[in-house]
Amino acid sequence: MEIEIQSTADGSKTIFVPSLDEHYHSIKGALTESQHIFIKMGLHECTATEPRILEVGFGTGLNAILTLEEAEKRGKIHYTTLERYPLPLEIVHQLDYDKLLDKKTASYFPILHQVPWNEWQEITENFRLRKIECDLTTLKIEEGYDVIYYDAFAPEKQPDMWTQEIFDKLYTCMAPNGIFVTYCAKGVVRRMLQTAGFSVERLAGPLNGKREILRGKKSGEL
Numbered sequence: 001m002e003i004e005i006q007s008t009a010d011g012s013k014t015i016f017v018p019s020l021d022e023h024y025h026s027i028k029g030a031l032t033e034s035q036h037i038f039i040k041m042g043l044h045e046c047t048a049t050e051p052r053i054l055e056v057g058f059g060t061g062l063n064a065i066l067t068l069e070e071a072e073k074r075g076k077i078h079y080t081t082l083e084r085y086p087l088p089l090e091i092v093h094q095l096d097y098d099k100l101l102d103k104k105t106a107s108y109f110p111i112l113h114q115v116p117w118n119e120w121q122e123i124t125e126n127f128r129l130r131k132i133e134c135d136l137t138t139l140k141i142e143e144g145y146d147v148i149y150y151d152a153f154a155p156e157k158q159p160d161m162w163t164q165e166i167f168d169k170l171y172t173c174m175a176p177n178g179i180f181v182t183y184c185a186k187g188v189v190r191r192m193l194q195t196a197g198f199s200v201e202r203l204a205g206p207l208n209g210k211r212e213i214l215r216g217k218k219s220g221e222l
């Protein structure tokens, strides 16, 4: 797959895939987007003592390393991430994400990419990682996730990742009070999440509230 490294508006880099005409993150700011949507609106809302997180699309590992940084502050996190097309290490190095992080956190970034796939790895005492190389559309997902970071390519680029069947499957695999977050606020996605069973909120996006995002909650009484 041909890919290019590009800078985004907050100075952090992202990947552009010309064949899909799609970026891995918002060009308005990759770091700003990840921190706002997944950490602030997702993880910070979760009250589980040891959150079990499911990420769709490991990609560059940016959401994973920001979650590790949080785990070092709040305690143990179990992080499962799905990826169909793992990136080559030489591309990941060119993103310079270590320069956005404090020295200790940065030292873990290459490790996230180097550890083997498909088994649990203790990256730190507080951050357990399991990267699964798979296709979400055919995966049978185990149950019990407290937070889902839904970071697939956009619906118009990858429609098979934004179907009622997928959202039903994700709803089923969440624990009571589970929190689902995504950068996509399209009405059709909101309605599919509601049909799956989530209570859905539209929230302010990362850039002065522009480009809203969606958060779904699974009821606590099941």
Ligand SMILES: C[S@@+](CC[C@H](N)C(=O)[O-])C[C@H]1O[C@@H](n2cnc3c(N)ncnc32)[C@H](O)[C@@H]1O
Pocket (backbone or CB within 6 Å): 023, 024, 025, 056, 057, 058, 059, 060, 061, 062, 063, 064, 082, 083, 084, 085, 086, 134, 135, 136, 137, 151, 152, 153
């Ligand atoms: C928007 S990018 C993810 C960005 C990533 N969270 C990050 O911080 O870099 C979407 C990701 O989903 C992955 N992907 C595409 N199709 C997939 C599938 N069917 N199953 C699992 N992952 C898939 C892509 O390879 C890509 O890494």
